[in-house]
Amino acid sequence: MDDTGLLKPSLDGAQSQTIYSVGALIATAFFAGGSAVLVMAALNSHRLNRLSRDIVWILGGLLLCGALLWVGYLWADDARTMRIANRALGFLLAGGVYLVFRPYYRSMSVMGREPPSPYLKVVLALLAGTAFNVAVVALAVASGA
């Protein structure tokens, strides 16, 4: 007789899938900054069937990215400085996202499971992230900042 509940099925619903690699996170961070990283985080979260749990911090992160981009637009001397700052923010967020998904990356590594092919999703994340960045800067310009 199972008193511990361990013999109740855990895999009846949609099954969790492997997530996109750390390399994919870094690539999006390098080319499009924090917003692209958060798009990859959302994609990973969806593959793990935990998007409803993670959506709050992902949206919070996007707001933060937007606010920092706005402030950066106001204060940066030139576009190059803004790009470097956006990249640095992207790397920081990639590190944070890695820490959130670390047990899954560890499990994939020790159990020999490969991440899915990232190319199409990285391109989508870059497009979405760039569109977000451009939208924020356009708003800053339009607001007369």
Add this chain to the structure above:
Amino acid sequence: MEDTPLSAEEAAIQASELIDRNRFDHARALLGKSFTQYPDDIELLACAMRLEWLEDCLDESKEIIGKLLELDPQHYGARYVLANIFMEEEDYSASEKELISLLQDYPEDAVLYAIYARVMLLTFNFEKAEKLAHEALRREPESEGALQVATLSSFVNEPKAATADRVGALIERYPDQYGTAVLLVQTLIDRGREREAYQLTCELIRSNPNDEHLVELANALKLSTHWSMRPLWPMQRFGWAGSIAIWGVIVVLLRGNVLDSLNLAQLQVPIAMVFVVYVIYSWVWPPILGKILK
């Protein structure tokens, strides 16, 4: 002189011994001959099922399992192998169903708990994997399968000291087992001791020359421990954090006033060029070296 025909039981025992000694061709020949006389013998079918499974012929194994379960719906071996095949085919939900059904019939079987824990690790159910590993160890503290899966669970969940304890326990109890050695390789890689991991992997390949996973691992370790890869040590040791740290240092040097304040502004261009060469080298050299070393 003709060979005395074997009974089904004798044939099954001989086939099982041949399979245990990895003499698969002989086992297959013996089973082929025996099935002409005893096509529905359960023990012979069980040997054939195990042979096909061990030779990665999963569809053939499943066909034999179907036949076995028709003859004996509660056959432990058939259900056990079926659960494992589902796991190998990544049909984890089916594997779980089979394992739960087995555990309801055999609630004290530590091996079944250990396999179920593996399925949970594969599907990212970490808490349940840890609990199942604990149940396996509680029932058979010395079981190799239970110790292995508990160690795997530790790799995912626990700090390095606890993992080292479990790997140590495996080495103490099962020093010669393949699974123990593979986990030790993983521990060494985790701790950045790749040369030792490479040496151990080469030893493992000597006793398991057909293991493709080991060969790939050895190639990767041979690459990463090559002398020409030494400049990439920060990335190898610290992964992407190492890459980002190097990028950060270069940005500060080139964009900050560090060089100006040290009266070394003339080094900006050489540093930038060295960084570009380093980046190109880090992208281009490892794949080339990989092809050379293969």
